[in-house]
Amino acid sequence: MSYRTLAAVDWGTSSLRAALLDASGEVLEERAFPRGILSVELGGFAPLFDALFGDWIRPEGSLCLIAGMAGSRQGWLEAPYCPCPTGFADLGRRLAWIEPGRIAVVPGLSLNKEGVPDVMRGEETQVFGALQLLGLADARLVLPGTHSKWVTVSEHRITDFSTWMTGEFYALLRQHSILARTMPDSDSEAAHDDAAFGQGVAHALHGQGLLHTAFSTRTLALFNQMAADRLPSYLSGLVIGEELKSQTLRQGDAVVVMGAESLTVRYAQALAQLGVSVQRVGAGATWRGLRAIADNLPSLAYPAITRQNTTL
Amino acid sequence: MSYRTLAAVDWGTSSLRAALLDASGEVLEERAFPRGILSVELGGFAPLFDALFGDWIRPEGSLCLIAGMAGSRQGWLEAPYCPCPTGFADLGRRLAWIEPGRIAVVPGLSLNKEGVPDVMRGEETQVFGALQLLGLADARLVLPGTHSKWVTVSEHRITDFSTWMTGEFYALLRQHSILARTMPDSDSEAAHDDAAFGQGVAHALHGQGLLHTAFSTRTLALFNQMAADRLPSYLSGLVIGEELKSQTLRQGDAVVVMGAESLTVRYAQALAQLGVSVQRVGAGATWRGLRAIADNLPSLAYPAITRQNTTL
Numbered sequence: 001m002s003y004r005t006l007a008a009v010d011w012g013t014s015s016l017r018a019a020l021l022d023a024s025g026e027v028l029e030e031r032a033f034p035r036g037i038l039s040v041e042l043g044g045f046a047p048l049f050d051a052l053f054g055d056w057i058r059p060e061g062s063l064c065l066i067a068g069m070a071g072s073r074q075g076w077l078e079a080p081y082c083p084c085p086t087g088f089a090d091l092g093r094r095l096a097w098i099e100p101g102r103i104a105v106v107p108g109l110s111l112n113k114e115g116v117p118d119v120m121r122g123e124e125t126q127v128f129g130a131l132q133l134l135g136l137a138d139a140r141l142v143l144p145g146t147h148s149k150w151v152t153v154s155e156h157r158i159t160d161f162s163t164w165m166t167g168e169f170y171a172l173l174r175q176h177s178i179l180a181r182t183m184p185d186s187d188s189e190a191a192h193d194d195a196a197f198g199q200g201v202a203h204a205l206h207g208q209g210l211l212h213t214a215f216s217t218r219t220l221a222l223f224n225q226m227a228a229d230r231l232p233s234y235l236s237g238l239v240i241g242e243e244l245k246s247q248t249l250r251q252g253d254a255v256v257v258m259g260a261e262s263l264t265v266r267y268a269q270a271l272a273q274l275g276v277s278v279q280r281v282g283a284g285a286t287w288r289g290l291r292a293i294a295d296n297l298p299s300l301a302y303p304a305i306t307r308q309n310t311t312l
Numbered sequence: 313m314s315y316r317t318l319a320a321v322d323w324g325t326s327s328l329r330a331a332l333l334d335a336s337g338e339v340l341e342e343r344a345f346p347r348g349i350l351s352v353e354l355g356g357f358a359p360l361f362d363a364l365f366g367d368w369i370r371p372e373g374s375l376c377l378i379a380g381m382a383g384s385r386q387g388w389l390e391a392p393y394c395p396c397p398t399g400f401a402d403l404g405r406r407l408a409w410i411e412p413g414r415i416a417v418v419p420g421l422s423l424n425k426e427g428v429p430d431v432m433r434g435e436e437t438q439v440f441g442a443l444q445l446l447g448l449a450d451a452r453l454v455l456p457g458t459h460s461k462w463v464t465v466s467e468h469r470i471t472d473f474s475t476w477m478t479g480e481f482y483a484l485l486r487q488h489s490i491l492a493r494t495m496p497d498s499d500s501e502a503a504h505d506d507a508a509f510g511q512g513v514a515h516a517l518h519g520q521g522l523l524h525t526a527f528s529t530r531t532l533a534l535f536n537q538m539a540a541d542r543l544p545s546y547l548s549g550l551v552i553g554e555e556l557k558s559q560t561l562r563q564g565d566a567v568v569v570m571g572a573e574s575l576t577v578r579y580a581q582a583l584a585q586l587g588v589s590v591q592r593v594g595a596g597a598t599w600r601g602l603r604a605i606a607d608n609l610p611s612l613a614y615p616a617i618t619r620q621n622t623t624l
Contacts, residue, residue, distance in 0.1 A: 116515060117531040147490075147527065162520070163527045165489070172484040177477070178459075203428060208474070209558040210522060211551070215459065215475045219429040239523070246521040 004061030007053055008290035011070035012036055012122060019287045020056050027287065029056075037068075037075045045076035046098075057103060064103040065290045068122035071096060071105040081110035081119060087157040088128055088296045095297075106293060109158060118163050122286070123149045127158060129289030130258055130281045141256040144263040146171075148243060166243045167263075170236055173214060182221035183231045192262075193233035194269065196226065200237020201244070201270045210242040240270050251275030258285055316373030319365055320602035323382035324348055324434060331599045332368050339599065341368075349380075349387045357388035358410075369415060376415040377602045380434035383408060383417035393422035393431060399469040400440055400608045407609075418605060421470060430475050434598070435461045439470060441601025442570055442593045453568040456575040458483075460555060478555045479575075482548055485526060494533035495543045504574075505545035506581065508538065512549020513556070513582045522554040552582050563587030570597055 002023070009018040014036035020028045033052060040048055050057075057064045071079035079096035086109055095104035108121030123143050130141060131153060141151045146167035152160040173179050175186050184190060207213035217235050220226040226234060249255070255271055257264045258281045268278045314335070321330040326348035332340045345364060352360055362369075369376045383391035391408035398421055407416035420433030435455050442453060443465060453463045458479035464472040485491050487498050496502060519525035529547050532538040538546060556579075561567070567583055569576045570593045580590045 114518075115537075116528045117535045117537070118527065119531055119534065162524055164523045165526050166523050168489055169523060169526075172488055176484055176488050177480055206426075209554065211476045211478050211481060211555055212474055212558065214477050214481075215430070216428045219431055222431065223429050225427075225429070242521065243523055246524065 003063035003294060005056065005059070005063070006291060006294050007056040007062060007064035008287045009053070009064065009066040009070075010068050010122060010125075010286045011066050011075070012068045013038055016052075017286075018053060018056075021287060021291055025288070025291050037070055037072070040076075045070070049076070062102065063294055065095070065106055065294055066104070067106040067125035067286060067290060071107060072121055075105070077105050079105045079107035082107045082124075084109055084111040084161065085154075085157045085159040086124065088292055089298070091124065091128075092293050092297045095293075106290070109161065111161065118161065120149050120151075120161060120163070123151065123161075124158060125289035125293070126258055126285040127151050127153065127289070128292055129285035129287065130256055131156065132288050132292050133281060133285060134256065134279060136256075139256050140253070141258060142267060143258045144240075144267050145259060150247060164243045164246075166239050169210070170239045173217075173235060173239070174232060177214075179214065179217045179231075179235065182218060182228060183235075184229050186232075190229040190232065192236075192266070193230045196230035196233040197237040197266060197269065198273060200234040201241035201273050202237075204238045204241025205245050205273070207242075210238065213238050213242070236266065237270065240266060241273075244270055244274060249274050249276050253277070254279065256281060258282075315375035315606060317368065317371070317375070318603060318606050319368040319374060319376035320599045321365070321376065321378040321382075322380050322434060322437075322598045323378050323387070324380045325350055328364075329598075330365060330368075333599060333603055337600070337603050349382055349384070352388075357382070361388070374414065375606055377407070377418055377606055378416070379418045379437035379598060379602060383419060384433055387417070389417050391417040391419040394419045394436075396421055396423040396473065397466075397469045397471040398436065400604055401610070403436065403440075404605050404609045407605075418602070421473065423473065430473065432461055432473060432475070435463065435473075436470060437601035437605070438570055438597045439463050439465065439601070440604055441597035441599065442568055443468065444600050444604050445593060445597060446568065446591060448568075451568050452565070453570060454579060455570045456552075456579050457571060462559060476555045476558075478551050481522070482551045485529075485547060485551070486544060489526075491526065491529045491543070491547065494530060494540060495547075496541050498544075502541040502544065504548075504578070505542045508542035508545040509549040509552075509578060510581065510585060512546040513553035513585050514549075516550045516553025517557050517585070519554075522550065525550050525554070548578065549582070552578060553585075556582055556586060561586050561588050565589070566591065568593060570594075 006021040008021055016035045017032045019030045022028055070076045077096050077098050082090055082094050091106055094107045097104045106125055108119055109124045110117055110119045127141055137156050139153045143149045148164040148166045150162050151158055204213055217231055254277045256279045257267045264280050271278050318333040320333055328347045329344045331342045334340055382388045389408050389410050394402055394406050403418055406419045409416045418437055420431055421436045422429055422431045439453055449468050451465045455461045460476040460478045462474050463470055516525055529543055566589045568591045569579045576592050583590050
């Protein structure tokens with residue numbers, strides 16, 4: 001299925017980002033709004049989208065693909081989860097079309113291990129984009145965040161993934177736990193302290209588990225063994241170290257780390273402590289992933305609206 | 313050092329409980345007040361204590377021992393931590409006397425593992441009381457709570473212990489995390505569900521760690537695999553299971569579980585899933601522990617105020 005322009009949209013829980021690409025993948029324009037799906041009322045998605053991106057999607061030959069929580073039950077149109085393992089073409093076949101041939105939502109992925117499900121929405125697109133950017137067919141990736149995802153890719157397909165509530169645990173402990181009492185106010189977060197962070201990672205890697213190691217944030221303060229403004233970095237090291245400890249990583253392994261720089265820097269530091277080599281991928285991965293899905297869309301699925309005979 | 317009556321006081325962060333014992337250990341009276349140390353202003357401890365217990369501590373021959381956070385920096389009188397390993401006599405020698413020979417605070421314990429401290433205040437007294445009640449010289453004990461303590465006793469001495477923020481993690485996840493969104497309001501906690509709790513314990517025992525397993529509370533709800541009112545029990549099983557998983561317990565081991573019945577029942581169920589046998593000890597342990605400390609007080613330390621020659 002060919003297109004003249006691709007509106008690539010990443011519509012998450014708390015933010016909305018988009019890029020307009022031409023058929024060669026060149027970014028013509030980028031837009032971002034603080035309009036995550038939680039800020040949109042039922043029935044409000046279509047008019048909001050038209051107001052923000054009407055000029056991108058109205059012209060003949062435009063295609064729009066939306067990744068992220070916009071495809072959840074609380075979003076614009078529910079796109080049922082695609083079961084793992086999944087490749088590009090599977091995603092393309094399972095798009096949820098808002099306007100057939102013009103606007104679609106990319107499905108998230110699900111898997112089931114011993115009766116317990118896991119899910120992602122949006123990260124699958126970032127992962128496929130990273131594979132394209134790096135020219136990889138097999139990889140192990142981590143997407144740090146409120147809920148970090150660890151993803152295994154084999155022969156261009158996502159074969160396994162898991163969710164880690166690392167960022168949320170950090171925020172809970174930082175803001176609401178007894179540990180917050182010996183730290184500076186969380187509104188005035190001090191500069192990140194590499195050494196304290198590394199100490200937290202090391203303690204987590206050799207420790208008995210976060211339920212126990214977290215308490216050291218309190219006792220180190222109690223015995224004046226760590227200054228208050230270093231404790232948040234130490235705690236960050238504890239939770240990220242705990243996440244890494246659970247990943248059966250071996251010295252010499254390679255991991256792709258994707259996401260915001262402030263987080264990927266920390267993960268790279270922690271992975272280095274384990275002797276794991278790191279490739280970092282920045283914010284362009286979602287656009288690249290949506291483009292790859294668009295370029296691999298099966299024409300046969302929507303023959304009436306393919307653009308192959310237009311003169312655009 | 314002999315005494316006619318012992319006022320045994322457990323003064324914690326959020327509660328104040330006390331018992332008046334005679335010299336044979338008989339409980340003559342019990343009192344409890346919602347006056348944990350956090351509710352007492354600086355300088356307010358002495359007058360409050362006098363108002364609540366003056367009739368117990370004024371008579372000739374009375375002795376008063378206070379365990380718990382009253383001995384912390386935020387308490388009545390700081391009793392410096394006693395380093396592990398510690399026995400009865402060590403605690404007796406290190407009492408912090410408010411009124412020499414009459415009112416003293418029992419010190420907490422500290423230890424240091426690879427540069428990281430751990431502490432307890434109050435639990436040491438409960439542990440020594442339990443040993444007396446059960447007639448044990450060696451034991452492994454757990455005191456579940458906001459911050460659970462695991463304690464190893466060898467030849468009547470506490471040789472090792474560790475703190476687990478299990479209760480606090482549960483409360484944070486139950487009240488402030490994304491998991492709370494799919495659960496009933498935490499003010500209207502449903503009845504404990506043994507089966508859901510057991511399922512949580514089992515998932516934690518075989519899982520990759522709480523940062524990951526906690527997310528199953530969300531996905532089980534998302535896929536309608538568990539009813540909302542069962543999720544809190546499931547989550548409770550996850551965090552308690554995670555605590556137990558870290559304890560290097562083997563089938564056939566025996567553990568003493570101490571504390572409030574609502575919690576000791578859950579720990580007993582979870583330990584049974586591991587094939588560990590359980591002895592439960594109730595609320596009397598603190599009184600028994602304070603009595604044991606009193607009965608083992610060295611007379612020589614305070615010769616001027618020993619009561620051995622009184623005619624009481």
